[in-house]
Amino acid sequence: MGYRFRRAIKILPGVRLNLSKSGVSVSAGVKGASVTAGKKGVYANVGVPGSGLSYRTRIDKPGGSMKDRVDISHMRVPSTEDNVYFILDSAHRLLIQDDEGNNFTEEQAWRIRQHHWEDMTALLRMACARLNGPLLAITHIHESTPKPDSTFDWSLYYCPLDEPVPEEPCYQPITWLDRVLPWRRKAIDEANQRLESQYRREQVVWQRKVDEHEQQQRARWNDRFASVANATAFLYEVLGRLEWPHKVDTRLIVDSTMKRIALETHFPEITELPGIEYKVQEKEWRLISKGLTPTKKRKLYMHYVHGIGFRLIGEIFRAIPVQTVIFTGHTQRLNSATASFDEECLYSAKVSREAWQQVDFSTLDELSLPEVMATFDLRRNMTKTGIFRSVEPFSVISSEQLAMSL
Template structure:
């Protein structure tokens, strides 16, 4: 079988360990960096592409991909040492923060009473008004110059008016979408399966997904029960190192996580995902009284037992049970231990590896 349930959500990655945008014109991290290096007063800026290897070494290339000579690389470092060091240091901090965040997904879980939706304000500021320039004294004496000056002022005012109208249209479209979302979450998410799916999509997109993720789900029991299957990454797809910036070299220094830490991070991520998905279902779908969440890994052979899936955990929780959690103390909770207090199918070896399980099935007898 391809999947157990008839509805599917496809979520794009939210965390990209191979690309991080630092500021306009500079991106850092595998597969490369694009950098404009300032020249002298009469020199044009020099475009450079940099490649960071798995060991953290930096390779320098021309904008067309041609490898730079050793002398060219030295010139790049001479011109932009401070900028490179600042960018690499910021990138290290960001990568390490992403690493830690993957193990704490549950801390941003909404409380079950956080229902409804508060429309956001349009984030883009309106165009700044254009002040008319005053004519120079000689333009007041020479009619052609004064007319050119007036035409230039009129042109700038017309461009501003056009830009402002375009901003108003974008704001109106944004406000309309926010209003529709509010109505959907406040009203339609009670009994409209399409609205419930759209609400789930928007809420689950708030999670950090290291790769494109599929979630299959079913609504049963008069939309009072939801069952979700989450496509999870394998341990090999998780980050396995921390990064630092050496004091005297322009490079990155990787430090591999221990096997124990990697396994702990993987378990924390899987349990955190389940925790956040449960939280999204109960907080944003007010009709839901029972939720079943199962996590699986895709198998290379789709003809294998289980329809090409290897299930790692399966948990079912009632709204009453979920409301009993201390949502003001999430930072102190271990999501794996919390899930174990519910009806949970999960088997782990002594070393902390997750074994195959048989997931729960939606069942009318839950009640």
């Protein structure tokens, strides 16, 4: 059975964070409507209870940059009452309007809020979770880490033959006149038989190509550990399929015995992290934003860089029967004296398979990643508030083995 990861995490009442191999999304359900917000946009999934009728529509700005898609202002979701819509305006205030876009009187709005208190609260929390999506993705990034004994389905890496299936030809029909004139019908039958014979030959040739291609794909899968070059190429393919909130550059070095792998990663800079957090102001039916303090942002970054290392180490141990993974994480820091960026090593960990199997993967959402990393052979100089000082990484690969890396 192939490895599939999908998990829904309840982050707030009525709001779920959905984690899967395809990415991260946020969803919230209200009576008669649910809203899903992910990397493809924000969608309203609206249904009439008991009728079996529903529709799905996009309610954010299609296309554009991630910055555009994070903006969910003027989100419009119908309630279960006729002529009542909940509107999130550009100031992140939740309004109640009719189908023509007019506001209700204060007394009418008060009555509607009494009947739809839970719905409106859930909608506000969904919008808040959507705006905090970049923060949530960073916080939960390690929870997609597979167990070291998870099976690896080769079909996930199967590249189908890029050649279309032969199309059946359009045979010439037999008309009443052809039935009256035998010589005409004979000519049509012979032409159709030639078309069918050609079609069958094309089918045989195409199927032969498919079989040969599948054999090559299976051989490629079976030979992925046949050499250092094959193993390195396979690992690059595995890691290349991972999705990250920010770009993560990696370099792999596999030693000649394929028992030890060095993985060097360049982390995103702390300046790339979100600087604003949104919260629900229920009494005023709106969202408020607040800038992250330097300490909170450093702690978020501390969790993020350890989450990246944790995820990459887990993918390596699942993909290849290696005994030791040596992970080193680098970043760049501005040198005020030289006005240039210096490369610094935030931490370097040497992890054995035996030690990795001791991690409790059933409680990934509860793990403190800095503490988990400290259970391995670790080089790190970090304060409790996330201030890193550069360390000397583990020396793992000789110049001869380095030449084998891709």
